[in-house]
Amino acid sequence: MPEHAPELDDLVSQDYAAGFVTDIAADTLPPGLDEQVVRAISAKKEEPGWMTEWRLDAFRRWQTMRPPRWAHVSFQDIDFQAISYFSAPKGDRPKSLDEVDPELLRTYEKLGIPLHERAKLAGVDGSEQAVPEVAVDAVFDSVSVATTFKDKLREAGVVFCSMSEAIAEHPDLVRRYLGSVVPKPDNFYSALNSAVFSDGSFVYIPKHTRCPMELSTYFRINAENTGQFERTLIIADEGSYVSYLEGCTAPMRDDNQLHAAVVELVALDDAEIKYSTVQNWYPGDEQGRGGIYNFVTKRGACLGARSKISWTQVETGSAITWKYPSVMLRGADSVGEFYSVALTRNRQQADTGTKMVHIGPRTKSTIVSKGISAGHSRNSYRGLVRMNPAAAGARNYTQCDSLLIGDTCGANTFPYIESKLPAAVVEHEATTSKVSDEQLFLCQQRGIDPEKAVAMIVNGFCKDVFRTLPMEFAVEAAKLLEVSLEGAVG
Amino acid sequence: MSLLEVRDLRVNVDDKPILKGLDLTVEAGEVHAVMGPNGSGKSTLANVLAGRPGYDIDAGSITLDDEDLTAATPDERAHRGLFLAFQYPIEIPGVSNMEFLKAAVDAHAAHTGASEPSAVDFIKRARAAAEQLHLSADFLKRGVNEGFSGGEKKRNEILQMLLLEPRLAVLDETDSGLDIDALQVVAEGINAFRAEDNAIVLVTHYQRLLNYVVPDHVHVLIDGRIARSGDHTLAHTLEDEGYGWLDD
Ligand SMILES: Nc1ncnc2c1ncn2[C@@H]1O[C@H](COP(=O)(O)OP(=O)(O)OP(=O)(O)O)[C@@H](O)[C@H]1O
Ligand SMILES: [Mg+2]
Numbered sequence: 001m002p003e004h005a006p007e008l009d010d011l012v013s014q015d016y017a018a019g020f021v022t023d024i025a026a027d028t029l030p031p032g033l034d035e036q037v038v039r040a041i042s043a044k045k046e047e048p049g050w051m052t053e054w055r056l057d058a059f060r061r062w063q064t065m066r067p068p069r070w071a072h073v074s075f076q077d078i079d080f081q082a083i084s085y086f087s088a089p090k091g092d093r094p095k096s097l098d099e100v101d102p103e104l105l106r107t108y109e110k111l112g113i114p115l116h117e118r119a120k121l122a123g124v125d126g127s128e129q130a131v132p133e134v135a136v137d138a139v140f141d142s143v144s145v146a147t148t149f150k151d152k153l154r155e156a157g158v159v160f161c162s163m164s165e166a167i168a169e170h171p172d173l174v175r176r177y178l179g180s181v182v183p184k185p186d187n188f189y190s191a192l193n194s195a196v197f198s199d200g201s202f203v204y205i206p207k208h209t210r211c212p213m214e215l216s217t218y219f220r221i222n223a224e225n226t227g228q229f230e231r232t233l234i235i236a237d238e239g240s241y242v243s244y245l246e247g248c249t250a251p252m253r254d255d256n257q258l259h260a261a262v263v264e265l266v267a268l269d270d271a272e273i274k275y276s277t278v279q280n281w282y283p284g285d286e287q288g289r290g291g292i293y294n295f296v297t298k299r300g301a302c303l304g305a306r307s308k309i310s311w312t313q314v315e316t317g318s319a320i321t322w323k324y325p326s327v328m329l330r331g332a333d334s335v336g337e338f339y340s341v342a343l344t345r346n347r348q349q350a351d352t353g354t355k356m357v358h359i360g361p362r363t364k365s366t367i368v369s370k371g372i373s374a375g376h377s378r379n380s381y382r383g384l385v386r387m388n389p390a391a392a393g394a395r396n397y398t399q400c401d402s403l404l405i406g407d408t409c410g411a412n413t414f415p416y417i418e419s420k421l422p423a424a425v426v427e428h429e430a431t432t433s434k435v436s437d438e439q440l441f442l443c444q445q446r447g448i449d450p451e452k453a454v455a456m457i458v459n460g461f462c463k464d465v466f467r468t469l470p471m472e473f474a475v476e477a478a479k480l481l482e483v484s485l486e487g488a489v490g
Numbered sequence: 491m492s493l494l495e496v497r498d499l500r501v502n503v504d505d506k507p508i509l510k511g512l513d514l515t516v517e518a519g520e521v522h523a524v525m526g527p528n529g530s531g532k533s534t535l536a537n538v539l540a541g542r543p544g545y546d547i548d549a550g551s552i553t554l555d556d557e558d559l560t561a562a563t564p565d566e567r568a569h570r571g572l573f574l575a576f577q578y579p580i581e582i583p584g585v586s587n588m589e590f591l592k593a594a595v596d597a598h599a600a601h602t603g604a605s606e607p608s609a610v611d612f613i614k615r616a617r618a619a620a621e622q623l624h625l626s627a628d629f630l631k632r633g634v635n636e637g638f639s640g641g642e643k644k645r646n647e648i649l650q651m652l653l654l655e656p657r658l659a660v661l662d663e664t665d666s667g668l669d670i671d672a673l674q675v676v677a678e679g680i681n682a683f684r685a686e687d688n689a690i691v692l693v694t695h696y697q698r699l700l701n702y703v704v705p706d707h708v709h710v711l712i713d714g715r716i717a718r719s720g721d722h723t724l725a726h727t728l729e730d731e732g733y734g735w736l737d738d
Binding site for chain 1: 540542543544563564565567568569573574576579580582583584585586589590593594597598601633650654
């Protein structure tokens, strides 16, 4: 046998480029959670009384709840009193980009996030090509530190700001929709988030408006022993369209950190929201030390007729992922989509999928899930398709494919179909395949090195999902997979 | 200096000896046919030449252009110009044939330090090669071997050979499963490739390919050893009389 026969297992490493720490003075609450802490967070953010009450109500409900146990993941119980619930860079929130701490600007530059309003120039094949502008809301630990292109968006009537600002400046919208899609007591983590949420993004697209650029939020956890609890709310009014991107990273640390976000989307008549995530939280090391616990509730409500919500996620990070971006299809003829690539390696555990609840007539949903497992990881798809009695003519199509790299990982599929409607069409297809030694050998025989070969095979497997991502994001996602799969050969 | 020298090659699979002291010398410009009964070790030889994992080389050496490749990785061998057309080509779903071919050609270019061909030039070349093998252009857009018929898979192997222009092509039963027209197309592809500065080892069971691609040497592999070598007339003898007469 050749000396350097590549072992598939070894093709997976733990290089994590975003693992650095930013040295910046922070204003951090001591660990622990009680009503005083909830009030303190609200006070720090100078919130109106109704918001404080809203949080306290959520906190009281949370106290009566227990963490969910049904997911196919295992970890030690989290000590919620050992976590700090607020950390922010010292000083006032910068009023403009010029006031942002240069250390923070450097952090985002290092992460490849443009916190300036210049059009990005990328050299493709030597030719300089303008990449479409992207407006960024940068959330650092518990606060939003900068939002770009606000003026340009304002001209179009689009509101894109931090949740803290929205509470102050658009209280009517916030009061009307916050918690309307994910109620406070929906689950343990949504209740916790509702009590202590720090920052996040708020988007409102007015009637008949196509948002003039991609919007994106970049979440960065920096402080130690701090949880991140962001809250995002996107409202697309009648006939509007928005494409929104979310990215996330965290430093490499030996302790686990909790990230419990809530994202709510609301689409009114004929509105469309496209929500894409590239999740690259620190996944922990080879032995399973450290990494982010990503316990997230994401849900969209297609309230209006012919509205459409589409989730695309590329999940490569986190020690544990527990996440089910869902769509409530209320409006007649509304459409829900879920496209997912979840890559797990080392000791990562992912239990992720979606929920499509068909309420209105002729509602349609499509689910395409691609799970890739390597190392000793566990990767589960969990999906629910529910057809309510009024959803005459509803259809769902589900396809879930699992790809295994090596022999020590595991993949599971848990599809749940609840139909009170015999005539509804629910199609489900599932496959499990392996990156085989034969495929790897074929590539190598053609001169392609094993790392590139695995990346190419995995990319081919994910093609149906990458197709749905905005172009620059698709490139980034493919690169991220390649980096995640990179590793020692032999 | 010979193009390929195989010396006293002894190979085990799961502790079972499969190749039991095999010698083979191939000069530039030559075509060698390797024939022999099922299970005699022909594919084993082809795979071991290409460095496929899972075979224990107990003794012997493989030398290509004076370079000992016995311990080289499969991609290193490919970069040195060794090409294997698989007896059973496998699928890579979602990876288009074009993408795969470009990655392979680029990997070879990177190794020699040549610049990668531009996408446009490459597509032109790939289309021309596909046409030469009577494969339609949209065939290049489909996933590697995904849903290809048996004969299409074999033609796809030859397509890869034509684009990679190896120094040594080892073709493992590329003629099996081809209809009469496809056989002729494949044979024409092989003959177009055949040149003074390369060599071909053809593993085959049938004389019919050798009618089109006339070999310089024919070897009969029996039970892990070359039992007999001769010129192209040996293949005719085998066709008429089988392998039985070589047993003693
Ligand atoms: N991976 C393997 N595991 C176990 N036995 C193997 C393996 N590969 C080859 N062998 C055995 O080695 C012997 C030679 O097989 P090989 O495939 O080289 O034969 P062949 O001459 O190519 O036959 P055919 O004409 O049928 O293609 C056979 O007995 C086969 O069962
Ligand atoms: Mg064989």
